[in-house]
Amino acid sequence: MLYVAAAIIRQNNKILICQRASAGTLPLLWEFPGGKLEPGETMEECIRRECREELDIDLSVMGVFAKTRHFKGSKGIEITFFDSKIISGDLRKKVHHDLKWVQPEELDNYRFCPADEEVVRRLRQNCEERG
Numbered sequence: 001m002l003y004v005a006a007a008i009i010r011q012n013n014k015i016l017i018c019q020r021a022s023a024g025t026l027p028l029l030w031e032f033p034g035g036k037l038e039p040g041e042t043m044e045e046c047i048r049r050e051c052r053e054e055l056d057i058d059l060s061v062m063g064v065f066a067k068t069r070h071f072k073g074s075k076g077i078e079i080t081f082f083d084s085k086i087i088s089g090d091l092r093k094k095v096h097h098d099l100k101w102v103q104p105e106e107l108d109n110y111r112f113c114p115a116d117e118e119v120v121r122r123l124r125q126n127c128e129e130r131g
């Protein structure tokens with residue numbers, strides 16, 4: 001199982017989404033910022049490290065929004081999505097192809113990694129329920 005932490009970062013009713021690089025795994029698909037857990041760190045440490053490394057921002061982690069598992073053949077990925085806020089830093093695109101702040105109802109316009117589909121659906125539903 002591959003363990004990944006990802007951040008749901010909200011600001012002014014928008015959510016930060018990131019487009020993966022054109023080279024490498026899942027090219028140009030959209031994702032929530034984050035990455036793979038390294039030995040010896042907690043999931044919270046992982047998400048804060050990845051956001052510092054990839055976006056130059058410091059996060060405050062509020063809680064777990066969702067934990068999902070996705071399988072492709074025998075390979076499994078478990079992603080812990082954290083509700084988070086930016087506490088310092090100016091967002092900078094260091095490794096991604098593109099970054100965007102989008103409203104939940106706009107999420108459908110972007111092609112996300114297959115493992116993110118459930119969370120995208122939940123984010124959309126939450127906004128519909130609030131009307």
Ligand SMILES: Nc1nc2c([nH]c(=O)n2[C@H]2C[C@H](O)[C@@H](COP(=O)(O)OP(=O)(O)OP(=O)(O)O)O2)c(=O)[nH]1
Pocket residue numbers: 004005006024025026030031032033034035036077079113114115116
């Ligand atoms: N950060 C992030 N990764 C995701 C999401 N959905 C999803 O399937 N992934 C996958 C893509 C990667 O295989 C892995 C995260 O790895 P990473 O970001 O640290 O490293 P990477 O792009 O170099 O990944 P890889 O090429 O080694 O697979 O999780 C998501 O929403 N956010």
